[in-house]
Amino acid sequence: MNKKRAVHASVKDERLVNIRRTQMIRGAVALFKEKGFHRTTTREIAQAAGFSIGTLYEYIRTKEDILYLVCDSIYDQVRERLQGMDLEKGTLESLKLGIAYYFNIMNEMQDEVLVMYQEAKSLSKDALPYVLKKEMEMVGMFETLIRRCIENGELIMDDQHIDLLAHNIFVQGQMWGFRRWALKKNYSIEEYIVLQTNLLFKGIAEFEI
Amino acid sequence: MNKKRAVHASVKDERLVNIRRTQMIRGAVALFKEKGFHRTTTREIAQAAGFSIGTLYEYIRTKEDILYLVCDSIYDQVRERLQGMDLEKGTLESLKLGIAYYFNIMNEMQDEVLVMYQEAKSLSKDALPYVLKKEMEMVGMFETLIRRCIENGELIMDDQHIDLLAHNIFVQGQMWGFRRWALKKNYSIEEYIVLQTNLLFKGIAEFEI
Amino acid sequence: MNKKRAVHASVKDERLVNIRRTQMIRGAVALFKEKGFHRTTTREIAQAAGFSIGTLYEYIRTKEDILYLVCDSIYDQVRERLQGMDLEKGTLESLKLGIAYYFNIMNEMQDEVLVMYQEAKSLSKDALPYVLKKEMEMVGMFETLIRRCIENGELIMDDQHIDLLAHNIFVQGQMWGFRRWALKKNYSIEEYIVLQTNLLFKGIAEFEI
Amino acid sequence: MNKKRAVHASVKDERLVNIRRTQMIRGAVALFKEKGFHRTTTREIAQAAGFSIGTLYEYIRTKEDILYLVCDSIYDQVRERLQGMDLEKGTLESLKLGIAYYFNIMNEMQDEVLVMYQEAKSLSKDALPYVLKKEMEMVGMFETLIRRCIENGELIMDDQHIDLLAHNIFVQGQMWGFRRWALKKNYSIEEYIVLQTNLLFKGIAEFEI
DNA sequence: TATGAATGAGTGTTCATTCAT
């Protein structure tokens, strides 16, 4: 189903490949967070992962593979956590809960999301589609959430509004991470969730006198 | 007021400095757009600007200076264009017009905004604040727009909602640029403006049955 | 008599050492032929030989050992095949036959000879003498062939001419291999043998008017 | 006429390019002679040439370019020196002189020829044809020498013999270089010339009793 | 004996920056 872009490893033992790659990704995320993909050395990544540069290259082919692996892993983690969301209920209340749930995940995975957000563009034309596809899947989850409300007779909304609304929710989740320098000084994540939910649901009009 | 971070130039003739930097920025934007800051070499920038690498370094100290100059220039352009907005009227209609106006600018300056958006993080800890400050100023313009509505008695909204709403508008403008791969296939900028305005003003509740 | 340079093996079972080394040489020749000694990795050789890199190193000490083994083996094969030559007859006719016989072998072992020819120089100062000695032995066979003619009263020739003539024959055999890009388009091996024999025996003078 | 494969240089000043490349080639030949192309480092070449690794790469694109430049330069030197040969006379005597002349050049350029001889095969499929073409041109000079004798009525010889004879002369010249370990202990270059001329002209038959 | 994961010195190459002209 989820066809992945395979990253070649010289080492055969798949269990070991997973272990090493996990170490690698953990180290890489920390470094990318700190200095970005381009300013991070493969040697630094190897060191952060706890093995030699030679070993690193037993598990990847190019530096860019690491970035792909990182992005891929972050998406998987996010998606896995999003599985907890109840997509089926189809009430506005469950939509609100879904949003809150998602925003909380974004808050917890702030660093990872920031990394992926800022570095994904460095992926080659080859790897990019795989990452974008995953993003679309996640946007798709919000679309589903909204559509269920419609099917459930709680909402009437055309496709274009649905699509954009889903995008907005998705971006607002990321926004908490990539604009934290501006947002955090004003509100906590809980407040952020409340405020955004207000704006999303009520709209400006609601604030009219 | 607008204290700029000075970028050192060896050349004294200020008029010349401006000319050369303009050439430099134009070339750099095109290149950054195409391959990003890190994959662009100073030589390429010099060539694109129409002078030698030696000359380039008469007008800057480091490669990062160029990035700062580029970001700075893009912000200036955006702000200059935003001056056309009528901040004073204080009606919801003028807020809508302001949003549309801004979104249109973002559409026209798509490439520049994308560049700045993706590369700004590569700025040194030294230069970043200057850029963030400019961003805050722009968000501030939307805040003003909203506050005028309140002062004008068209709206009642607390500071936190105002602040977040301004951020949302600002991000949604940029979003048209950095998510065009997903948005453009579904709607034109005109449609995007209408849809976003709908969502911003009406909120989800409005779509309730 | 034929003191070989010993190549150390960790494995004791000599029969096994021979088996493994034969596999190894076969694989290595094919690879050297294709990409040369330096561009071939030990891993590739191990794989081509059908065992792991670890096993490879149970039978050699360094990569260069493989080259030595390859050269050694090729020489042995050539010499073995040259045993079929009748060195004793001592007639010009048998000299001609010997040359033809040798050229045919060179034609059949073209690839191997080319490999050895081009890569032997990569042998260490340590191993080179062993290989050169074998080459001298082969040249010596032609010398013997010529000397038998002299002893038989068919020829009068001093040592220097004998020595150089033997070298020429030897080199002309190799030449068919290492200059095939130029020679093959003009003649077949049979023609080559006839032509070279003509030139060797008749000399230019014979073509004088 | 002599279309060369262009090797890219970043530096524009053609005079300087020539100077630097001459330094580079001189250094490279010495190193290749000693340790071969593959075992020689670009850094070593730069150092031997008297400049930094960075500078080296201002005048070439890849390490292989150096090898091409070296081969190219050697051929040019050899050919230039061969211009001194009188190709036109058309007597057997002048053919002998030509051979002697060529052998002497090969003796003097022994090291260079050896290098080119052993390393040319490392040239890419891209560069090889250019080098082979030059070699054919040199063989062609001997062909001309022979053909002139024929035209002059001194010789009757068909095309295949002419071609092979020219090749033989060419290879015997190189042979003095690449088999010096075997030849030098037996004779000087002067003796080598006399002996080879004897064998070439008289042929074995002449030594018959 | 056989395996293959681990190692790290070494390699080709790039590129920001300097400075003599």
Added chain:
DNA sequence: CATGAATGAACACTCATTCAT
């Protein structure tokens, strides 16, 4: 002021070799 040749630190990546299992 303008130029562009020179520099060398730094980087991604390779591969012969080892050694625990």
